[in-house]
Amino acid sequence: MFRFELRGIExxxxxxxxxxxxxxxxxxxxxxxxxxxxxxxxxxxxDASGESPPYLDYQVVRLWEDLLDLLPSALAPxxxxxxxxxxxxxxxxxxxxxxxxxxxxxxxxxxSRRKLSLLHLSAPPRVWFWRDGHDLRVVWRPAQEDRGHWVxxxxxxxxxxxxxxxxxxSFDQAFLSAMQERVETITKAGGIPGVAIDLAHLDxxxxxxxxxxxxxxxxxxxxxxxxxxxxxxxxxxx
Numbered sequence: 423m424f425r426f427e428l429r430g431i432e433x434x435x436x437x438x439x440x441x442x443x444x445x446x447x448x449x450x451x452x453x454x455x456x457x458x459x460x461x462x463x464x465x466x467x468x469d470a471s472g473e474s475p476p477y478l479d480y481q482v483v484r485l486w487e488d489l490l491d492l493l494p495s496a497l498a499p500x501x502x503x504x505x506x507x508x509x510x511x512x513x514x515x516x517x518x519x520x521x522x523x524x525x526x527x528x529x530x531x532x533x534s535r536r537k538l539s540l541l542h543l544s545a546p547p548r549v550w551f552w553r554d555g556h557d558l559r560v561v562w563r564p565a566q567e568d569r570g571h572w573v574x575x576x577x578x579x580x581x582x583x584x585x586x587x588x589x590x591x592s593f594d595q596a597f598l599s600a601m602q603e604r605v606e607t608i609t610k611a612g613g614i615p616g617v618a619i620d621l622a623h624l625d626x627x628x629x630x631x632x633x634x635x636x637x638x639x640x641x642x643x644x645x646x647x648x649x650x651x652x653x654x655x656x657x658x659x660x
Contacts, residue, residue, distance in 0.1 A: 423586075424489065424593035426482045427475050428453040428600055431608065436617045444618040447627040450604055451483040451597075457549065457562075459579055464547050464562050465540075466573040478543070486597055488539045489590065490638045495535040496551035496558070497583065498643035504532075505554040507655050511561050511578055517659070519566065529654030532646045545569040551586075558586035594635045602628055 429452045436443030456477040457464040463477070470476030478485070500508070508514050518533060533550070540546035545565040552559055560579045568574060605628045613619045 423458055423589040424455070424485070425458055425477075426453055426455040426485070426593075426597060426600075427477075428482060428604065431604065431614070436614075438618075442618065443616065445614065446619075447601070447605070447624055447631070448481055448483055450608070450624075451481045451601060453482045454479055455482045455485045459549075459560060459562055459575075460577045462562075462575045462577055463573070464549060464575050466575075468570055468573050480542070482597060483601075484542065486593070489593070490634055492536060492538060492551060493590070493638050494641050494643040495532070497553055497587075497639075499553045499555060500532075501648055502555075504648065504651055504655070505552075508552065508559075509554070515561070515563065529647070529650040532648075532651055535644060544571050547572055547575055553583060554580075556583060557581065558583045591635070598628075598632055601631075 431450070434445065434450065434452045436445050437449055438444045454475040454477040456466055465478040467476050467478065499505070518530065536550050536552045538549040538551070540549075545567060547562055547564055548566075549560065549562040557580050560581075562578070563576050564572070564574045605624050608614060608619065609621050609625065613621060
């Protein structure tokens with residue numbers, strides 16, 4: 423479900439001025455990432471040249487961090503009546519993007535917490551994850567104002583929560599293993615010629631980030647005002 427490819431170390435553009443280039447763990451995660459959902463490639467670039475993978479070209483760690491950020495909320499079961507109201511996805515999204523915003527924007531905070539953050543991108547696809555009983559639902563739609571940056575995609579999936587967690591763990595393990603190999607390669611070489619890298623901190627950050635997923639899964643979901651959500655759902659349609 424969560425795919426990536428790291429850019430070759432020798433082709434990563436260092437940060438900072440040309441006179442003092444530097445790279446950190448974050449910068450060394452440069453590469454391509456995308457979501458494989460229902461046979462569609464979400465975050466596939468519309469203007470891919472064919473010379474490199476046709477996906478989001480950015481530090482892969484950003485997708486990993488944003489996924490971890492939404493997990494506590496996404497894995498917290500919605501109340502049965504709220505979950506039932508969301509099963510007609512097209513109807514729900516039509517209301518979210520229309521008259522509900524004019525009724526009670528605060529009542530939609532639960533929904534925004536279940537959206538994958540892609541704010542660093544221009545007009546990105548929108549992807550939401552939420553738990554409905556024993557199932558995890560995923561819905562994705564193109565940007566409301568599509569600017570042609572991404573191949574248009576729209577769809578939905580339902581899977582057991584255990585399946586979703588297995589996908590998350592697989593991504594976490596694959597990504598951190600690839601970064602571990604990268605850290606070891608750079609450390610063994612004594613760094614990258616002409617680029618400032620704190621090798622001790624690189625190793626420390628690698629070990630520290632290896633704890634993030636389990637720490638995230640142990641964190642409780644934010645409190646939700648389900649009363650506000652129910653009042654919003656009961657509001658008459660415009």
